[in-house]
Amino acid sequence: MKTILHKAATRGHAGHGWLESWHTFSFAGYHDPARVHFGALRVLNDDTVAPGMGFGKHPHDNMEIVSIPLEGDLEHSDSMGNTAIIRQGDVQAMSAGTGIVHSEKNKNSDQPVRFLQIWVFPNKRNVEPRYDQKTFGADEKNNRLLTVVSPIGSPDGGVQIHQDAWFSLGKMEKGLALEYACKKDGNGVYAFVLEGDVTINDIVLNRRDGLGITEENRISIRANTDSEILLMDVPL
Incomplete structure (x- = not known):
């Protein structure tokens, strides 16, 4: 990673x-x-x-x-x-x-x-x-990662764009742990913390911090406080 x-x-x-x-x-x-x-x-x-x-x-x-x-x-x-x-x-x-x-x-x-x-x-x-x-209703992203952007023609939901990219939004209660799996081999994930504090793959992030992750297919996210996060899964 x-x-x-x-x-x-x-x-x-x-x-x-x-x-x-x-x-x-x-x-x-x-x-x-x-x-x-x-x-x-x-x-x-x-x-x-x-x-x-x-x-x-x-x-x-x-x-x-x-x-x-x-x-x-x-x-x-x-x-x-x-x-x-x-x-x-x-x-x-x-x-x-x-x-x-x-x-x-x-x-x-x-x-x-x-x-x-x-x-x-x-x-x-x-x-x-x-x-x-x-x-998207607020409850759709409570304690889960909701796909809000996906490629044209994808069945994954959300608005669609001309790129093999998926965006996910999540609102996490303190203490919750989630895992995210990259949607496509060779993609990387850029995580952006909208609110709160989270730990992603042992790296602590605070409000409005960003973390790019490559050469790793699975990402672990833990909410250290009530938090909101955006994940952008994009080709490298």
Whole structure:
């Protein structure tokens, strides 16, 4: 087993007044040659957008983009004609493919919106852009790992993307132990702690820490406190 630990405080940071963004991997003005990507996982941004503010229309292409709201309401609009509100419990995926233009803003004028913005390299270029969004009940991930992202055509559930990648969310009570098995030989797993403290394969992680694991097919997770965790199982 090989691991790479990214403590929360070592992430890149961008403060724009209306936006506070923490970058696990190189993004925009933050560049660390040792932290460009983890296999197909290219971007993991932990964003807070001020009330009523947001990202104006901007383009993307040939990237799989996953948004996971943690608090508040995020309003989405795109050139495919989709307009939607994504909230805590929702997961959104866009295949940018040949090119899309979209905007994201905080729907509310009285509270911030917090969400994860995640980019994954696709396994097919120049596909037709597509949009996918699903809602998951809080009880679906209580004391288990719930698949919320899976490959196009997979029976595993969740929103689907053009990559052999699976994302799982879990909400664990203190003392609970879970095991995760990699979905595909040769994949690695990047674990990101949303809340609480956990131990993964004997490595202690705290809130917003990240841990990349390679050359290991099974991962043991123990909740040291009530915790929430995101696992991203991606090709290397």
